Amino acid sequence: xxxxxxxxxxxxxxxxxxxxxxxxxxxxxxxxxxxxxxxxxxxxxxxxxxxxxxxxxxxxxxxxxxxxxxxxxxxxxxxxxxxxxxxxxxxxxxxxxxxxxxxxxxxxxxxxxxxxxxxxxxxxxxxxxxxxxxxxxxxxxxxxxxxxxxxxxxxxxxxxxxxxxxxxxxxxxxxxxxxxxxxxxxxxxxxxxxxxxxxxxxxxxxxxxxxxxxxxxxxxxxxxxxxxxxxxxxxxxxxxxxxxxxxxxxxxxxxxxxxxxxxxxxxxxxxxxxxxxxxxxxxxxxxxxxxxxxxxxxxxxxxxxxxxxxxxxxxxxxxxxxxxxxxxxxxxxxxxxxxxxxxxxxxxxxxxxxxxxxxxxxxxxxxxxxxxxxxxxxxxxxxxxxxxxxxxxxxxxxxxxxxxxxxxxxxxxxxxxxxxxxxxxxxxxxxxxxxxxxxxxxxx
Numbered sequence: 001x002x003x004x005x006x007x008x009x010x011x012x013x014x015x016x017x018x019x020x021x022x023x024x025x026x027x028x029x030x031x032x033x034x035x036x037x038x039x040x041x042x043x044x045x046x047x048x049x050x051x052x053x054x055x056x057x058x059x060x061x062x063x064x065x066x067x068x069x070x071x072x073x074x075x076x077x078x079x080x081x082x083x084x085x086x087x088x089x090x091x092x093x094x095x096x097x098x099x100x101x102x103x104x105x106x107x108x109x110x111x112x113x114x115x116x117x118x119x120x121x122x123x124x125x126x127x128x129x130x131x132x133x134x135x136x137x138x139x140x141x142x143x144x145x146x147x148x149x150x151x152x153x154x155x156x157x158x159x160x161x162x163x164x165x166x167x168x169x170x171x172x173x174x175x176x177x178x179x180x181x182x183x184x185x186x187x188x189x190x191x192x193x194x195x196x197x198x199x200x201x202x203x204x205x206x207x208x209x210x211x212x213x214x215x216x217x218x219x220x221x222x223x224x225x226x227x228x229x230x231x232x233x234x235x236x237x238x239x240x241x242x243x244x245x246x247x248x249x250x251x252x253x254x255x256x257x258x259x260x261x262x263x264x265x266x267x268x269x270x271x272x273x274x275x276x277x278x279x280x281x282x283x284x285x286x287x288x289x290x291x292x293x294x295x296x297x298x299x300x301x302x303x304x305x306x307x308x309x310x311x312x313x314x315x316x317x318x319x320x321x322x323x324x325x326x327x328x329x330x331x332x333x334x335x336x337x338x339x340x341x342x343x344x345x346x347x348x349x350x351x352x353x354x355x356x357x358x359x360x361x362x363x364x365x366x367x368x369x370x371x372x373x374x375x376x377x378x379x380x381x382x383x384x385x386x387x388x389x390x391x392x393x394x395x396x397x398x399x400x401x402x403x404x405x406x407x408x409x410x411x412x413x414x415x416x417x418x419x420x421x422x423x424x425x426x427x428x429x430x431x432x433x434x435x436x437x438x439x440x441x442x443x444x
Contacts, residue, residue: 029064344435353419389408
């Protein structure tokens with residue numbers, strides 16, 4: 001089937017909804033995007049063109065822009081362009097050139113699309129690109145989610161050429177005398193995709209005739225299978241994860257009887273930054289002692305009795321705060337402290353998140369800080385019996401991750417209150433107390 005006919009048929013079948021608005025085409029000047037522009041033009045689909053000059057190839061990049069703008073002007077097509085100092089941005093962001101260019105490109109393209117009211121953004125990715133993506137994901141070990149290649153629709157982005165192979169696009173360009181520019185970097189194996197394109201794919205095509213077509217057909221089936229897979233995983237997630245505040249609790253007995261355990265654990269812990277290599281460690285954690293944990297870059301999973309608890313890793317910022325006067329409000333990463341001065345109440349309600357302290361006992365400046373090993377206090381109601389905080393937490397069955405978030409109020413090197421838990425006997429309100437410091441703690 002001739003490419004134009006196949007393009008029109010695919011556009012209708014895939015229902016790329018435009019709501020009557022023009023489509024914004026990302027056109028670099030290379031063969032793929034110039035063929036895409038020609039197909040849109042010949043199919044009478046209203047569109048505009050957007051071009052990014054990344055200023056990485058000097059005069060060659062300027063010639064790309066001249067080709068695209070000239071074609072747009074010749075065919076009476078609205079044209080948008082932008083220039084980036086990509087190298088400078090890469091240095092500022094401490095990212096690679098390819099990643100920096102991609103971020104700059106898509107941010108600007110989406111801005112143009114929204115500002116001018118274009119329906120969707122179309123890119124010229126084709127079947128070979130999708131196969132290359134599948135191969136890279138396969139060797140990276142991304143799991144089933146990486147086997148769907150490049151999606152035809154992703155939010156406001158559409159890829160209407162995914163049905164076509166590079167060979168079909170090249171033949172169309174030759175048959176229709178399409179002008180385009182070759183990017184010299186595409187011939188280099190310095191970038192991973194180019195290495196896959198020039199080394200792996202040709203071998204596959206030599207061993208398996210029509211390899212791109214066959215893998216493209218498999219990609220469609222993988223994508224459909226992934227939808228069923230994700231539904232099953234979501235059911236497992238609902239059965240196994242209970243959210244309590246910021247934390248996620250997974251009952252160990254339920255988890256270890258699920259099959260296939262490795263796959264279910266991978267999908268449960270992947271959103272929290274855990275890699276496939278860490279999943280065996282997570283499974284082993286189920287049979288370890290309480291208090292053991294495994295970290296990802298953003299989270300910590302802790303064995304606590306009958307549960308695995310997934311919690312956000314705390315930052316070390318603001319671990320000590322000076323309280324210089326009342327009233328005041330102090331924000332921490334665990335919650336808000338509101339200090340006020342009141343008259344002695346008739347009765348003191350039982351609420352662990354509110355402390356009533358004899359104002360004459362709480363001298364300034366006081367300190368809000370994280371608890372540490374060696375800390376001790378005299379728990380209210382225990383008749384002036386000294387107790388180390390570490391032992392108190394064990395008695396109260398406080399999980400490791402919760403202990404890390406606890407704050408204590410200290411004055412004159414004495415702990416007055418473990419926030420949200422217990423007041424010190426020495427600071428309690430007595431009959432003769434005339435003024436009280438009320439502290440309300442609102443945990444996050």
